[in-house]
Amino acid sequence: MALISLEDLDGLDDEQMAEATADESEAREEMERQRLLNHWQAVGRTHHVSVPTEMAGPIQEMTRQNQQREQIPFTTISCQNKLGEGLCEEKLCPGGMWACVTQGEELYEQSISNAFMKLMCFICKENSAGRYLGMTIPIVSHIHLTQDGSAFEKDVQTAYYLPSEFQANPPQPADPEVSIIYRPPFTVLARTFSGTTTEETVSHQIHQLWEHLGPSEDFQRDSYMVAVYENPGVPRHRNEIWFLHREP
Template sequence: MTSVLKAIGSVVTSKGLDKPVYETLSSDKGYELRRYSPAKWVSYTTKHMKQEKARTEGFWKLFNYIQGENEKEMKIDMTAPVSTKVEPGAGPNCESTFTVSFFIPPEHQENPPQPKNPNVFIEERPEFEAYVKTFGGFAKEDSWINEAQKLSEDLKEKTNEVRQDYWFTAGYNSPFQLFGRTNEIWFVKK
């Protein structure tokens, strides 16, 4: 239990945590265009009506993986952000597909330990470019949707090069961090 509390405590702020490498290509009012380097992430996919339930379920599956539920029974440092790929369902009362992911730290990128849970998997994300909107506060379901809509409207005027079939949320902070919170919406460029 002490190691779990210590691990959760290590994410009270995202300072000092490993993060995916990216380059800012351009910056506009309220958003940036970034190029992310190829990287491995540990992921879990689920279907839900609510993003919060999916994120919570995915977080704990992935947290167990970094706490040693992997083939090497190795503890792995927490990273930031916790990203969630959102693939909207066909209608307003349909489940959406959510893939919750933790970035794998640089020292494990070459050969990450395989998960013991058959529903947790190692995902290789190729290099990609994304339009990113950053906002603060405690992001809830409505916050993510409202910020995604704002970014979508801003981009509609400038480009039609955005994937329409999915988008990402990225949260950088523990629920215990009250101030200075960072959240992002990522729209992947086609």
């Protein structure tokens, strides 16, 4: 490998030096983009989902902005130290505007993964504001059980609560599969758990919470929500299972 001497460096003008620096920066940027895409593709395979190369940009943008996340402004009604193995909390979710995607794949985990990728594209730039909107947590998926309660229905709605600055005037999505809806306030009983969110793990959490609650007519038995606080690329990420109060 040829070495660059001080004389060689002296012979480079400022424009050449700037071009060399820009090329190196671009190469590092591309390597990081590819690394992140490879990681998400590996995670996607565990959910039987293919992450296309077009997702490289949104994935990189979400990773850069990871520390700037807005929490949905819940109001805590009550909190128990432990219920089973997880913290259990009753809380009120405020009324507000949500961006939603409904998917009906063969597996629950496929539906939520594909829906989240569509929401990522909306959040990152595919919106009428033409800018990164900002991330809110948690991302919430609404599931329904079949009539006999033995399995999940195929259609799952995955939703992103719009940041406070966009609640009054929501940006419109470029993707027709992303819809903006208003959800009135609702109360949930939330139990924390960690790890992946598949139909198997979510079903287990529902079963465990019912075991600890015992007979109760306060909550719906055919409809639940799953709240995810970290992106799918984070191992052992924090989740909650939400039991929905019955309408009065």
